[in-house]
Amino acid sequence: MSLLTTDRVAFRECLPEGGRLIGMDVGTKTIGLALCDDRWSIASPAHTINRGKFTKDKIAIAAFIAQQQVKGIVIGLPLNLDGTGSPRSQSSRAFAQNLTDLGLPILLWDERWSTQAVTRTLLEADASRARREVLVDKLAASYILQGAIDGLVAGL
Secondary structure, three states: OEEOOOOHHHHHOOOOOOOOOEEEEEEEOOEEEEEEEEOOOOOEEEEEEEOHHHHHOOOOHHHHHHHOOOOEEEEEEOOOOOOOOOHHHHHHHHHHHOHHOOOOOOEEEEEEHHHHHHHHHHHHHOHHHHHHHHHHHHHHHHHHHHHHHHHHOOOO
16 A cells, blocks of 8 residues: 655654655656665755656656665655645646555655755855756755655654
8 A cells, every 4th residue: 555645644654664765856857866864864865867758757766766775755745835735736746646656655745945945055055057957956855855854753
């Protein structure tokens, strides 16, 4: 049975032994990927997939998940500033739903400000526009995943 939820407690209950998680920042052109350790302490940027047809993207994601022995998926959910859904959040929900047959629990995590925070950090580091384009999606995925794992271990 696959779980698709915004409830961190329900997601955590699906993974009582922990396990490596993958974080995703799903954009219209790319999908940023990040990984965390199996104890959920630190997230690291991993890879960026250039979007194409969904079937091809899903094959690449499934192969990466298998290679990295991932136990759960965290997908950024782009909400409006007031916390309501948007067309982009509907797109992320549909993307997540289409991954449920991978058989892993999926947590949708509020990603408000993730891309802006990462872009600001890259600007402060004086990264060129070209360098920012290469890094921003996987760094945003890492930011999203770190927020999620911090939330998952809170209160343990």
